[in-house]
Amino acid sequence: MTQPTRRLFGTDGIRGKANQAPMDAATALRLGQAAGQYFNRGTHRHRVVIGKDTRLSGYMLEPALTAGFIGAGMDVVIVGPMPTPAIALLTRSLRADLGVMVSASHNPFEDNGIKLFGPDGLKLSDAQEAEIEALMAGDLSASQVAPARLGRASRLEDAPGRYIEAAKQSFPRRLTLEGLRVVVDCAHGAAYRVAPTVLWELGAEVVSIGVAPDGFNINQGVGSTAPGQLAALVRERRADIGIALDGDADRLVLVDEAGTIIDGDQILALIAGSWQGEGRLRGGAVVATVMSNMGLERHLRGLGLGLLRTAVGDRYVGERMRDAGCNLGGEQSGHVIMADFATTGDGLIAALQVLSVLVQEGKPASEVCRRFTPLPQRLVNVRFAGASPLKDDVVQREIAAFEERLGERGRILIRASGTEPLIRVMAEAEDEALVTETVETLAATIRARIAA
Incomplete structure (x- = not known):
């Protein structure tokens, strides 16, 4: 049997210009109806969690998706602006059938996207996305339930608190961030509240930028794709380290005390070495994409570890990690997946892993975070x-x-x-x-x- 093809779904969900197909309300409605039909199986009460970043168009797409799911008989839990990894976490925590994140990640505000997570908190496979897309292209009348079976919508008010506690649990309890001055850039995006709160509650002196979203300024001159302002502020405030997240906070770029950029490859090398030393690294290898530097591969080889490469996309990294029994993988762009803590890339939790090494080694970030010399x-x-x-x-x-x-x-x-x-x-x-x-x-x- 031939698998249906995917035209709407790319490497990370559906993306496009806001208010133009496929990122318009009509397509979002059909996606809600089709995904609702696909996941509305069994006799239990079906539930979907919907989160978003801070783009203006999220206010258009979120209700359209909600209408589609409710019409398909699914209850909708709305959590508002939250990081992508938080939606994966809440999907599992709430025993939901599906999680939805409305975000175009590091793209400008004019764009938006929709990512889908299964009940296990993992991004849907190519085959699942293709089946949903095939349903969207057909007659969706079968997805419409009787009036008495319509779903209901509710808002989960304590969603940020749940994620904040989960993030803090990833940081060793014996350690504290007291004495560290940390600049965090939230890209005017989904982590603008939770990331500074986590760092402050763990004891750091926190300087925040990119925490005043207005619907238009997400990723605009800030965040992991534009760390220049962060680097300047780290030097100006004599901070120990700078943390730059992207619009949906699933990727991370760091800046050391001198303002030098630390990319995802260096972060992977640091965490791999730390976890191997503690006996926590599984699979004897790290998973990365074809974009990762050959210098990382040589460094890991020197540690007795392998580097398993995949196609670009953190979904493919996650799939290879599960197949190979690895608990660490990521991308040079800053997606870091730590299977012990999350099912998808989590910029904040990755930053906490780096900070734990910084605290334990007691050395400047410029020494701690540069584990290998990359090839040009x-x-x-x-x-x-x-x-x-x-x-x-x-x-x-x-x-x-x-x-x-x-x-x-x-x-x-x-x-x-x-x-x-x-x-x-x-x-x-x-x-x-x-x-x-x-x-x-x-x-x-x-x-x-x-x-x-």
Whole structure:
């Protein structure tokens, strides 16, 4: 039997421009109806948890989804602005059939997205998303229940408190953050209340930025994709470390006391070494994507650990972790999945793991957080419209030529983004000049073929 294809769902749910298909109220309504029909099985009272970030369009998509689920006979628990990992946690905690996060993560406010979690708190598989998409394309009248079986909506007022306690439980009870000055950048996003609260309750002196959302400023010059303001403030306030989350707080970038950026690869290396030393690391390996630096791979090999690579997307990282029996994985971009604490990437809990090492070693973040020297790596994004230029013969020949030049000294990775109309051109090697030449030449070739 042939699996249904996915057209709406990308590597991380459905994404698009707000108030335009597929990120419009009509599509959200049909998604609620279809997902409601898909999960409305068995005789128990069915429940779905819906959270969102701080985008203005969340006020449009949340009620549309709610209407679809209620019409399909599911009770809806609304929690308001909350981090994506909190929705995964609450889905399991409330014994819900489904969790929904309305967010476009690190994208600007004009975009939005919808991510779905199963009752286990895990993101749905490609096959499940394809089945829901097939239902959306068909006749949804079967999803509409009789008036007496309509679902109900309620708001969970203590949702932030539940997540705050869960995050604090991940930090060793014998330790405290007293004496540390921490700058936290919440990107005017979903963690704007919970992240500063967790750090303060654990004893840190907290300086917060990106905590005044207005519906339009999410990720605007702040957050994990724009850590410049954070770095400047860390230096100005002589802070010990800076923490930058993205719009839905499932990814993390750090800044040391000198203002130097610490990416997801370094964070993975730090946590892996710490957990291995404590006998907590499982599977003998760390899972990362094809984007992770070869320097991380060499560092882990020196620790006697493997690096298992997957396609880009923290959902694929999570799947490989479960298959391989690993409890640590993530992405260079800052998604860090720690299976002991969460089912998906959690920027705040990952930061707490780093802070625990910082406290125990008693050294500056610049020493603690730089575990390996990365190979020169460069990434260029090329925007396109229409068919992917990667199938072009000229592009393929140019890629093959540079792969032959690099040989075993480096690698090339060229792929289409799963969330935006972009071709991502990445190269890394020991020779920085060769890396630059490779990326610039290939990007120029792709641009020329797009314009042809």
